[in-house]
Amino acid sequence: MLLVEAWQFIVAHPGRFFDALATHVALSAAALGLAIAIALPVGVLLADTRRAALVAITAANIGRTLPSLAVLALVMPVLGTGFVPSLFALTLLALPPILINTVTALQQVDADMVDAARGMGMTRAQIMRKVELPVAMPVIFAGIRTAAVQVVSGAVLAAYIGGGGLGDFITSGIAMMALPQLLVGAIPATLLAIGADRLFGHLQKILTPAGMRPR
Amino acid sequence: MKWLRNNWDQVAIALGEHIVISFTSVAIAFAMSLAIGIWAARNERVFRWAIAVSGFLYTIPTLAFLALLIPIVGLGRVNAIICMVAFSLMIMIRNVATGIREVPVEVVDAARGMGMHPFEILTKIELPLALPVIVAGLRIATVTVISVAVVAAYINAGGLGTLIFNGISNDFAPKIWAGALTSCALAVAADLSLAKVEGWLRHRAA
Amino acid sequence: MIEIRGLVKQFPGAAHPAVDHLTLSVSEGEVCVLIGPSGCGKTTTMRMINRMVEPDAGSIMVAGRDVMQTDPVSLRRSIGYVIQQVGLFPHWSIADNIATVPKLLGWDAARIATRVDELLDLIGMEPATFRSRFPRELSGGQKQRVGVARALAADPPVMLMDEPFGAIDPITRARLQDEFLRILRGLKKTIVFVTHDIDEALKMGDRIAILRDGALVQYATPEAILARPANPFVESFVGTDRALKRLALIRADGALESLGAAVPVHAIGARANLRDALALMFEIDIDTLAVTGPDGAVLGAITLAGIRAHTRSVDGTNR
Numbered sequence: 196m197l198l199v200e201a202w203q204f205i206v207a208h209p210g211r212f213f214d215a216l217a218t219h220v221a222l223s224a225a226a227l228g229l230a231i232a233i234a235l236p237v238g239v240l241l242a243d244t245r246r247a248a249l250v251a252i253t254a255a256n257i258g259r260t261l262p263s264l265a266v267l268a269l270v271m272p273v274l275g276t277g278f279v280p281s282l283f284a285l286t287l288l289a290l291p292p293i294l295i296n297t298v299t300a301l302q303q304v305d306a307d308m309v310d311a312a313r314g315m316g317m318t319r320a321q322i323m324r325k326v327e328l329p330v331a332m333p334v335i336f337a338g339i340r341t342a343a344v345q346v347v348s349g350a351v352l353a354a355y356i357g358g359g360g361l362g363d364f365i366t367s368g369i370a371m372m373a374l375p376q377l378l379v380g381a382i383p384a385t386l387l388a389i390g391a392d393r394l395f396g397h398l399q400k401i402l403t404p405a406g407m408r409p410r
Numbered sequence: 411m412k413w414l415r416n417n418w419d420q421v422a423i424a425l426g427e428h429i430v431i432s433f434t435s436v437a438i439a440f441a442m443s444l445a446i447g448i449w450a451a452r453n454e455r456v457f458r459w460a461i462a463v464s465g466f467l468y469t470i471p472t473l474a475f476l477a478l479l480i481p482i483v484g485l486g487r488v489n490a491i492i493c494m495v496a497f498s499l500m501i502m503i504r505n506v507a508t509g510i511r512e513v514p515v516e517v518v519d520a521a522r523g524m525g526m527h528p529f530e531i532l533t534k535i536e537l538p539l540a541l542p543v544i545v546a547g548l549r550i551a552t553v554t555v556i557s558v559a560v561v562a563a564y565i566n567a568g569g570l571g572t573l574i575f576n577g578i579s580n581d582f583a584p585k586i587w588a589g590a591l592t593s594c595a596l597a598v599a600a601d602l603s604l605a606k607v608e609g610w611l612r613h614r615a616a
Numbered sequence: 617m618i619e620i621r622g623l624v625k626q627f628p629g630a631a632h633p634a635v636d637h638l639t640l641s642v643s644e645g646e647v648c649v650l651i652g653p654s655g656c657g658k659t660t661t662m663r664m665i666n667r668m669v670e671p672d673a674g675s676i677m678v679a680g681r682d683v684m685q686t687d688p689v690s691l692r693r694s695i696g697y698v699i700q701q702v703g704l705f706p707h708w709s710i711a712d713n714i715a716t717v718p719k720l721l722g723w724d725a726a727r728i729a730t731r732v733d734e735l736l737d738l739i740g741m742e743p744a745t746f747r748s749r750f751p752r753e754l755s756g757g758q759k760q761r762v763g764v765a766r767a768l769a770a771d772p773p774v775m776l777m778d779e780p781f782g783a784i785d786p787i788t789r790a791r792l793q794d795e796f797l798r799i800l801r802g803l804k805k806t807i808v809f810v811t812h813d814i815d816e817a818l819k820m821g822d823r824i825a826i827l828r829d830g831a832l833v834q835y836a837t838p839e840a841i842l843a844r845p846a847n848p849f850v851e852s853f854v855g856t857d858r859a860l861k862r863l864a865l866i867r868a869d870g871a872l873e874s875l876g877a878a879v880p881v882h883a884i885g886a887r888a889n890l891r892d893a894l895a896l897m898f899e900i901d902i903d904t905l906a907v908t909g910p911d912g913a914v915l916g917a918i919t920l921a922g923i924r925a926h927t928r929s930v931d932g933t934n935r
Contacts, residue, residue, distance in 0.1 A: 197481055260601040262557035263472070265590040268574045272583040348471035352561065355578060365477045369565065374481050381477035385470050392469045520703025523668055523776075524717050524766075525693030538707050614707060 200375035201382070216383065218278070219360035222350045223391070225282055227343055230289035235335070238297025239323065248298050255291035263288055263349045271356045281358025285349050289342040296338025300331035333403045340395035347388045351380075361387070413584035421573065421588050428569035428596065431562070432555045435491050439498030439551060446499075447506025447544075448532065457507050464500035472561050480565065490562035497558060498551035505547025509540030542612040549604035556597045560589075570596070617644040617806040618665065618774065623674035625660055625830075634660045636830035637674070642823075644773075647800070647807040649821030651814065653853075657830040658810045662776050665808060666695045678774060693717055696767030696775035696805075700782045702759050704751040710736075710762055711747040717770040735765040738799055757788040764796065768803075778810045793819055814854055818842070818861060826850055838865055859927045863890040866926055868907045872916030879914055880904040886915055890923050897923075 205212045241248045267284045274280035304327045312322045328335075354362025364380030367373070414421065450457040470478075475493050483489045513536050521531045537544075563571025573589030576582070618641065625635040635657040642648040650658035663669040665676055667688045676683045683691055704713050714735055715728045723731075733743040739761040751759060760780060767775055781789045793816065800807070811817050817824050818838045825835045834846040842862040845851040854861065869886035883906040884893050893905055903920035 257598055257601075260553045260597045261594045262560040262597055264557070264560045264571065264574065265593045265597075268578065268586050268590040269594075271578065272586055344469045348469075348474075351471040351473045355575070362473060365473055366564075368477065369480070369485075377477045377480055381474040384474040385478070388469045388471050388474075389466070514701075514703070516699060516701035516703035517705060518703075519668075520697065520699060520763075521705070521716075523666060523692055523697035523699070525689050525691070525720060526716075527689055530720075535705060539705075 197374055197378060201378035204375050204379050212379065215359060215361050215363055215380075218358070219347075219350050219362075219384070219387065222278065222281055222285060222353060222358060222360055223343070223346045223387075226285035226289055226346045226350075227339070229282070229286045230293055230342055230346075231339060233286075234290050234293035235297055238294050238335075239301065239328070242298050242301035242327075248302065252295055252298055255294045258287070259291040259295070263345070264352050264355070267349070267352055267356055276357030278358055281350070281353035281356055281360075284356070285346050285353065288349050289346045292338045292341040292345065293335070294338075296341075297331070297335050300334035300338075301327055303334075304330050329404050333399060336395070336399040336402055340392065340399060343391045343395050344388055347384070347391045351384045414588055417588075421570075421592060424568070424570045424573050424589065425592055425596065428556070428559050428571075428593065431487060431490060431567060431569060432494070432552070432559050435494035435555050436498055436548070436552055438491075439495045439502055440548065442495075443499055443502035443506050443547075447503045448510065450503060450507035451510035451536075457511075460503050460507060464504050467496060467500050472558050473564075476558075476562060476565055485565040485567075487567045489565055490559065490567035493562070494555045494558050497554050501551045501554065502544070502547045505543050506540065509543030509547075510536050512543065513539045542608055545604060545608045545611055549601060549608060552600045552604060553597050556593065556600060560593050617646070617679060618642040618648075618808065619675075619677040620661070620665075621675045621677075623661065623664060623676065624672045625657070625664060625669060626672055633657075633672075633830050635664070635671075638827075638830070638832055640825055640832060640835055642806055642808060644806050645804045646822045647809055647820055649817040649824045650808065650810045650827060651812065651817045651824060652827035652833075654812070655829070656827040658812075658827050659778055661827070662778055662808050662810050665774075665776055666692050666697060668692075693720055693770065694772050694774070696770075696772045696777075698763050698767045698775065698777040698780045700779040702763040704759055704762060704766075706751050709748050709750055710741075710754075713751070713762060714766045714769050716766060717772075721770055731769060735768060738768075739765045740795065756784050757792060760784060760792060761795070764799075768799075773804075774806045774808075776808050779812065780809075781816070782811070782813075789816075796820075815861075818865065826853060860891050860894075862927060863894060863923065864892075866890045868893055868918060869909075869915060871918055871922060871926055872907055873918055873922050875906070875914065875917050876904070880906045880917055882906070883908045883914070884918075886910070890918070890926060893918055894920075894923055 237251070241251050266288055267281065270280045270284040270287075274283060308326060308330065309322060312326045317325065350358070350360045351362040351365065353360050354366050361380045361384040364376050365384075366380075368375075368377030368380060446460070450460045472493070475496070476489060479489045479492060483492060517535060517539070518531060521535045526534070559567065559569045560571040560574065563569045564575055570589045570593040573585045573592075577585030577587075577589060620641065621639050623635050623638040624633055626633040634655075638657070638661060640648075650661060652658050660669055664671045665678065665683065667683055671684070678691075678695070705716075711729075711732045714732045718728045718731060732747065736743040736746055741758065741761060746758075746762075751762070754762065760783075763780065767777075781792050784792060797820065809817075809820055811820075818841075821838060823835060823837055824841055826833045826841070828849060834841060834850050836844075839862065841850065842854060842858045842865070845854060845858070851858075866889060867886070868884055868888050868890065871890060880902070882896070882900055882902060884896055886907050886909050897903055897905060897920055905918050907915050907918055909915050
């Protein structure tokens with residue numbers, strides 16, 4: 196059966212497979228990490244200013260609608276092919292969900308809570324660190340989770356601009372009409388995406404402050 | 411650019427193909443999701459199952475999904491449309507069901523108590539009030555489908571992706587620009603117009 | 617007009633029936649209040665009259681028709697229905713909301729429009745202003761009034777009202793209760809009114825049915841319930857101040873005594889009740905008040921002794 200053939204392919208080419216897998220994971224992790232490092236602080240800074248936040252959210256919303264492959268392709272004429280351009284494109288794709296969720300979550304923190312904290316003498320930074328961020332964390336993390344899945348999915352497409360990863364097996368599988376190779380790319384990629392979703396879902400639960408977890 | 415001016419018909423054809431497969435998929439999914447969504451709104455088990463499956467299917471990478479369908483339906487438009495309908499169904503069933511369930515209980519109770527038939531309640535009260543949420547789902551589905559259609563060009567489904575892939579393999583930047591930018595423009599245009607509709611509906615049913 | 621016999625409702629998994637062999641009848645034009653502690657079955661009973669809840673046993677006859685033999689949808693179109701949260705349709709204008717049942721019944725547009733304006737006038741909301749407004753633009757009290765108008769639209773002979781004024785603030789509630797009583801005066805409607813507020817029950821009801829654990833404990837006029845509570849439960853339910861509550865049911869001009877030699881210095885309006893008169897007497901520290909009509913003419917007097925006598929009288933309900 197096809198699955199068996201796919202398995203045999205992996206067994207026959209372990210180096211290629213694990214190389215692709217490693218690249219895929221590295222691309223995804225790096226892109227996600229970069230996106231968090233950029234979008235979180237920006238989101239925190241912007242959450243207070245109404246207009247800047249609105250502009251950022253509008254831009255991010257537009258960014259969110261752009262087809263992933265289009266973004267990857269647009270990077271190519273500018274930055275060429277390979278790991279770094281793919282990383283760049285994937286980071287861009289991961290920014291919108293994190294930014295939108297961070298800004299929205301912080302804006303939706305109960306104003307009364309912040310007022311109480313101020314009244315008790317907390318500084319702006321302390322309020323952000325001790326009250327707003329923890330309370331907003333569940334929604335922020337949901338954004339990170341969405342971005343994670345998007346990045347793992349996008350990394351599959353990175354194959355088209357020479358980024359490597361599991362997408363390579365899919366593209367060569369289609370080009371050569373070799374169905375087992377197709378599956379060698381498709382199934383692990385799917386598992387990775389589902390795995391990332393589960394992982395971040397779990398992290399989301401852990402990072403939600405105990406008092407706020409749904410009972 | 412120069413290439414675009416001379417070859418705008420190529421782009422137009424690709425755009426036309428893209429719109430056709432996208433629209434077809436969303437239309438099919440919309441009809442199906444209305445029926446299934448109404449059922450899920452009434453039935454707790456179906457609702458939970460629908461949410462769970464939709465969450466799962468939505469995380470599958472686009473290219474992987476298309477690839478997984480190849481052993482079953484081969485290449486081409488059918489493959490692409492199945493994939494796009496699947497993604498759309500998942501989002502829209504959830505939105506139809508949630509939208510109907512979010513209609514305030516007392517509004518449905520009042521309608522029933524005043525003597526509306528269940529069918530009248532569905533068509534005059536529940537669906538109109540659920541419309542903003544349904545359109546929100548339609549909006550996400552449309553954008554998703556446009557994005558999938560770009561990739562689907564690789565499995566011979568046509569559309570704007572053909573320009574991109576062509577441009578990449580021939581290292582011809584203008585084609586890449588044309589394909590990528592047009593698909594972005596299409597996605598943004600669809601999103602913005604549906605967002606307008608959604609906003610108008612929300613205001614009306616507040 | 618409404619005959620309930622041996623009505624039973626048991627919800628699956630519940631230890632006791634929600635409604636336990638209830639028998640009571642409501643005469644035409646009467647306001648019957650169902651009251652009792654939480655879980656006594658008052659709302660369930662009301663909702664069985666229009667089959668929003670299906671009875672397990674017993675019968676309900678409305679205007680001589682067995683509700684179980686009538687199609688639920690047409691039954692409900694002939695009964696007015698008002699609930700606590702109102703349930704106005706947010707996507708329809710006030711006019712469309714009020715016109716709901718007439719439209720379902722197929723009235724023509726002109727008749728509907730006239731009726732809508734008539735009802736808006738009746739509830740004290742200027743038709744030209746409110747006809748095309750939307751529920752979200754209204755206050756709580758206004759929404760509730762529109763809910764009542766909506767229930768009256770097709771002029772049903774029977775109305776069911778489930779804590780209609782429960783979600784309103786006390787001041788607006790008192791005003792809405794007065795308005796509703798005023799509206800009722802001109803119409804001949806049979807009303808089943810559910811509440812948990814004993815003061816509302818005493819004010820609104822021609823007869824009050826006190827329910828407990830699904831069973832009828834006492835069914836009598838407000839006066840009778842206050843004067844002769846059937847058992848300790850009813851006694852504690854109506855409150856320890858029932859003597860004062862009874863006084864509140866009697867109007868000053870229903871308890872006039874002859875003026876003495878001198879007209880008392882302080883006066884109270886004829887429409888005020890004896891409890892208010894008593895309160896005034898305590899406040900000023902006197903024991904006689906003159907009772908004046910709307911034009912200021914002195915109609916008679918009331919004394920502290922006279923008021924006391926009323927707490928012992930058997931009749932004398934006057935509104």
